[in-house]
Amino acid sequence: MARTVLVTGGNRGIGLAIAQAFAKQGDRVAVTHRGGDAPEGLFGVRCDVTDAESVEAAFTAVEAELGPVEVLVANAGITDDTLLLRMSEDQFTRVLDTNLTGAFRCAKRASAKMLRAKWGRMIFISSVVGLAGGAGQVNYAASKAGLVGVARSITRELGSRNITANVVAPGFIDTDMTAGLPEARRAEIRKSIPAGRMASPDEVAGVVTWLAGDAAGYVSGAVIPVDGGLGMGH
Ligand code: NDP
Numbered sequence: 001m002a003r004t005v006l007v008t009g010g011n012r013g014i015g016l017a018i019a020q021a022f023a024k025q026g027d028r029v030a031v032t033h034r035g036g037d038a039p040e041g042l043f044g045v046r047c048d049v050t051d052a053e054s055v056e057a058a059f060t061a062v063e064a065e066l067g068p069v070e071v072l073v074a075n076a077g078i079t080d081d082t083l084l085l086r087m088s089e090d091q092f093t094r095v096l097d098t099n100l101t102g103a104f105r106c107a108k109r110a111s112a113k114m115l116r117a118k119w120g121r122m123i124f125i126s127s128v129v130g131l132a133g134g135a136g137q138v139n140y141a142a143s144k145a146g147l148v149g150v151a152r153s154i155t156r157e158l159g160s161r162n163i164t165a166n167v168v169a170p171g172f173i174d175t176d177m178t179a180g181l182p183e184a185r186r187a188e189i190r191k192s193i194p195a196g197r198m199a200s201p202d203e204v205a206g207v208v209t210w211l212a213g214d215a216a217g218y219v220s221g222a223v224i225p226v227d228g229g230l231g232m233g234h
Helices: 013-024 052-066 089-117 128-132 138-161 183-192 201-212
Strands: 004-007 028-033 043-046 071-074 120-125 163-170 223-226
Touching (some): 013 071, 089 163, 201 223
Parallel strands (some): 028 043, 120 163
């Protein structure tokens, strides 16, 4: 059955791969983007997840074009790494506001229509760093760990209404976010991953489409690692 899907930050990287995977299986897919054009073949809505009015306007636009959002993928995210001693309060709150509060804004807005429909899927894109921590990533790790609490609380609140909320925790994925790392650091990272390589965004997308499908209807409050074995134990 075709669903209406909204992927935040779906204009590039992991979000784009997720949006394309849903589109390929015949779903109605909208992506948020902040500048430029929406990717070819996908319905784009301008949205900055740090702005509640912008989130409201984006959902209204998607509803008018594709119907109420049935599957929300809260993927938009940023990093702003530095060591704890050097991290400014602004650096901390800006990352939290995008990665965690942004996801909350979208989940809250989506939940009203999901409750009415008595069906919904929320998928939060976290990170292996959310559970394992990362030096220089106090802000990012806190935001990604927070998504686990969000998904599990939603599971308890809305689980009886046929709404699931899950977390996907990718390891190192080849996107703009990791492209900036020096080759020596990339080689070091590859060595630490049992799979011996980084993943492609499509390998995250496959898990997300599965979580949104009927086969995963009894999976909720889960944290699913897609990390080649990097974070084993969470
Ligand atoms: P990219 O940097 O390639 O893309 C980030 C996306 O988020 C872009 O679409 C960007 O939009 C969007 N975005 C950022 N801030 C906002 C905002 N305020 N409002 C709306 N959209 C915003 O990252 P990835 O594709 O690599 O990462 C996607 C998600 O996966 C992130 O949450 C990231 O933390 C997570 N992740 C990534 C990993 C990796 O190795 N790459 C590993 C683990 C998790 P715009 O184009 O307008 O900037």
